[in-house]
Amino acid sequence: MVSKTEESLLRQLENQVENGGGGAWEYLSLVRKLKLRRSDKVLKHGLILLNDPKKRSALGPDEWTLYEQVAIAALDCQCLDVGKDCIKVLQKKFPDSKRVGRLEAMLLEAKGSWAEAEKAYTSLLEDNALDQVISMRRVAMAKARGDILGAIDWLNKYLEIFMADHDAWRELAEIYLSLQMYKQAAFCYEELILAQPTIPLHHLAYADVLYTIGGLENLQTAKKYYASTIELTGGKNTRALYGVCLCTSAIAQLTKGKNNEDKEISKLAAAALEKDYKQISPDKVSLLGSALKTMKLQ
Amino acid sequence: MSNGGDCKYVIHQNAYIKLVLHALNHKTSAVNGVLLGRLSGEVVEITESVPLFHTSQIGLLPPLEIALITIEEYYSSQGLSIVGYFHANERFDDLELGSVARNIGDHIHRYFPQSAVLLLDNRKLGALRNKKDAAPIMQLYTRDSSKSWKQVESTGTSRLTTKEPSANIVLLDFISSNKWNEIVDFDDHLDDISKDWLNSGLFK
Numbered sequence: 001m002v003s004k005t006e007e008s009l010l011r012q013l014e015n016q017v018e019n020g021g022g023g024a025w026e027y028l029s030l031v032r033k034l035k036l037r038r039s040d041k042v043l044k045h046g047l048i049l050l051n052d053p054k055k056r057s058a059l060g061p062d063e064w065t066l067y068e069q070v071a072i073a074a075l076d077c078q079c080l081d082v083g084k085d086c087i088k089v090l091q092k093k094f095p096d097s098k099r100v101g102r103l104e105a106m107l108l109e110a111k112g113s114w115a116e117a118e119k120a121y122t123s124l125l126e127d128n129a130l131d132q133v134i135s136m137r138r139v140a141m142a143k144a145r146g147d148i149l150g151a152i153d154w155l156n157k158y159l160e161i162f163m164a165d166h167d168a169w170r171e172l173a174e175i176y177l178s179l180q181m182y183k184q185a186a187f188c189y190e191e192l193i194l195a196q197p198t199i200p201l202h203h204l205a206y207a208d209v210l211y212t213i214g215g216l217e218n219l220q221t222a223k224k225y226y227a228s229t230i231e232l233t234g235g236k237n238t239r240a241l242y243g244v245c246l247c248t249s250a251i252a253q254l255t256k257g258k259n260n261e262d263k264e265i266s267k268l269a270a271a272a273l274e275k276d277y278k279q280i281s282p283d284k285v286s287l288l289g290s291a292l293k294t295m296k297l298q
Numbered sequence: 299m300s301n302g303g304d305c306k307y308v309i310h311q312n313a314y315i316k317l318v319l320h321a322l323n324h325k326t327s328a329v330n331g332v333l334l335g336r337l338s339g340e341v342v343e344i345t346e347s348v349p350l351f352h353t354s355q356i357g358l359l360p361p362l363e364i365a366l367i368t369i370e371e372y373y374s375s376q377g378l379s380i381v382g383y384f385h386a387n388e389r390f391d392d393l394e395l396g397s398v399a400r401n402i403g404d405h406i407h408r409y410f411p412q413s414a415v416l417l418l419d420n421r422k423l424g425a426l427r428n429k430k431d432a433a434p435i436m437q438l439y440t441r442d443s444s445k446s447w448k449q450v451e452s453t454g455t456s457r458l459t460t461k462e463p464s465a466n467i468v469l470l471d472f473i474s475s476n477k478w479n480e481i482v483d484f485d486d487h488l489d490d491i492s493k494d495w496l497n498s499g500l501f502k
Contacts, residue, residue: 037326146392174354178328178388180397182357212359239488242364281491290371291364 002034010034017045024049025059032069039076046070047082064093071103075110083107098124102134109141117141132162143175151175166192173205182213200232200240207243216254223247227265235272244269249295305412306341307382307438307458309333311465312501313347314434316481318469320349321386321418323478327352330399331483332366332406333382333414334373342381342412343461346373348495349483357398365484372496381410384436386418393419395439400447407441415439415447416458426470432463 002010013027024045031038046066049055056063071086087107090100105120118141124134135158142151155172162168173188189206196202207225210218226243233240248266255261270292277285313333321329334346348369355361370380383406385399395417403415415438422435438458439447450457460466472478480500487495 144389146389177354177357178396178398180357180401208355208358208360212357214359238491239361242488243360246360246363276491281494284491287368287371291367294367294371 002036006030006034010036014038014041017041025062028066028069032065037076039073042069042073043077043079043082046073050086064090068099068103072106075106078110080107080110083110098128098131102137105134105137109137109144114141114145130161132158132165135162136168139171148175148179163191164195166195169195173209177209182209185209186213198232200229200237203229203232204237204240204243207240211243211247211250214250216251219247219251219254223251223265230269238273238276241269241273241276245273245292245295304340305337305414305440305457307344307414308341308461309344309416309434309458310346311460311462311468313344314460314465315469315472316347316349316497316500317384317386317416318418318423318435319472319478320352320481320483321423322473323481324352326388328356328388329386329483330356330402331384332369332380333384333416334369334378335381336378337381337412342414344381344414346378347384349481349497351485352483353485355485361484361488362402364488379410380406381412382406382414382416384416384418387420390420390424393417393421393437395437395447395449403439403441403447411441413441414458426466430466432460432466434458434460435466 010027010030013023013030015021016023017027018041028042028046028049031042046069049059050063050066050070059066067086067090071083071090074080074083074086084107087100087103090097090103094100101120101124105117105124108114108117108120118138121134121137121141125131128134135154139151139154139158142148142154152172152175155168155175159165159168159172169188169192173185173192176182176185176188186206186209189202189209192199192202193206203225207222207229210222210225223244226240226247229237229240230244235241245266248261248263251261273288273292274285277288313335317331320331323329329349329352331347331349333344334348335342335344337343348365350356350365351361366380373379383399383403385395385402387394387396395415399415399417403413407413416434416436417439419435419437422431425431426435433456436458438450440450442448462468477500480497482493482495482497484495486493
């Protein structure tokens with residue numbers, strides 16, 4: 001997950017690089033550090049660096065890291081020749097390297113030679129069964145082939161070993177969501193909240209899933225998690241503010257207004273939304289007003 | 299007429315292009331959108347579209363409910379209703395209409411019985427540059443009396459057309475100028491309410 005400062009730095013570097021202002025290596029390093037998927041830009045600017053012998057030697061040992069980064073970006077953009085060339089350079093420099101072996105297997109994946117890629121990964125794992133990255137590739141391959149249930153299977157096996165991998169839990173939750181397996185997605189978010197209780201995104205996602213499953217108890221719990229999201233974000237999360245309003249409206253509908261629900265919090269959330277829209281998006285204030293009215297009347 | 303059994307669907311260029319550009323803006327995930335328009339006799343005119351989500355939010359109710367309430371409010375003042383749903387799958391070769399899309403389609407169908415579900419055909423999108431085709435690069439699904447979404451075959455007279463015959467040419471033009479970078483969807487708006495999900499400045 002990217003912080004706001006990192007995001008604005010990234011955008012700034014991206015603009016600079018795209019408009020010929022230099023800073024390509026800083027941009028590429030930031031993308032690598034944040035593990036972002038910007039393959040078309042990485043490919044474009046990485047290749048410019050690699051094809052310039054002066055710039056390439058100025059990188060020193062980082063040259064090889066760049067070859068790896070560009071290779072992966074090339075595979076993602078289906079520029080298989082570029083990918084192959086980069087991998088060849090790395091093979092020459094680092095013969096018998098497992099890291100290069102992984103790239104070779106990814107090339108097979110990009111070509112669609114699934115069985116061969118599978119064989120390559122299995123043999124790489126024989127020597128090092130605890131290689132996280134390669135274990136993850138198996139999940140990615142299953143997903144790419146459309147074998148979603150297989151991906152879930154592999155991911156669950158992966159999480160049995162690497163249960164602290166939060167990104168993996170999030171990926172699993174998202175796969176469950178795409179299949180509308182909401183209860184299983186909820187379980188993943190519960191694990192994430194336990195592991196990282198101060199990350200508001202987990203609370204928000206959990207609340208969204210509970211609301212989607214529905215039922216009075218879930219709606220009441222969802223409301224609590226929207227509230228904790230609001231607290232953790234200092235009231236700045238639009239989705240959580242809307243969420244509180246939706247929960248109040250849905251609970252009122254379910255109980256036909258009979259229970260003594262705390263409507264105070266939704267009034268506060270509605271007021272906060274109105275204040276934000278007035279300040280930032282004034283042309284949509286009246287729309288917000290009618291939407292809120294619709295929810296209260298429901 | 300109580301179902302979409304015999305309706306024809308005509309989609310205006312701007313609505314059509316917005317949806318495809320949205321999909322191109324988020325190549326690595328599924329995206330969806332709503333279709334707005336009106337019924338004129340036996341033709342459903344899709345005059346507008348709003349791109350909705352590009353994250354895993356697609357399967358979740360709260361953002362969808364907020365979006366539908368807000369969009370309905372805005373467009374009803376223009377005499378338009380929600381007439382359908384657009385979906386683009388995450389993977390290139392996935393041409394199946396998944397359960398999330400079907401469920402959202404069902405919900406929209408309850409309020410507009412002639413509603414359509416459009417699924418982006420990635421292969422046709424990829425082939426667009428080489429094969430000059432005026433047909434929309436989407437598959438049309440309608441709900442028949444069996445209460446399930448069935449694909450309408452595009453043989454003979456197509457039931458889904460773009461209002462302007464040159465829509466695909468304009469689309470290709472926008473694609474080559476990376477116009478997709480300017481598309482704002484409801485997800486973007488919820489993350490930053492200064493972003494305009496109406497995309498009012500897009501085609502100016």
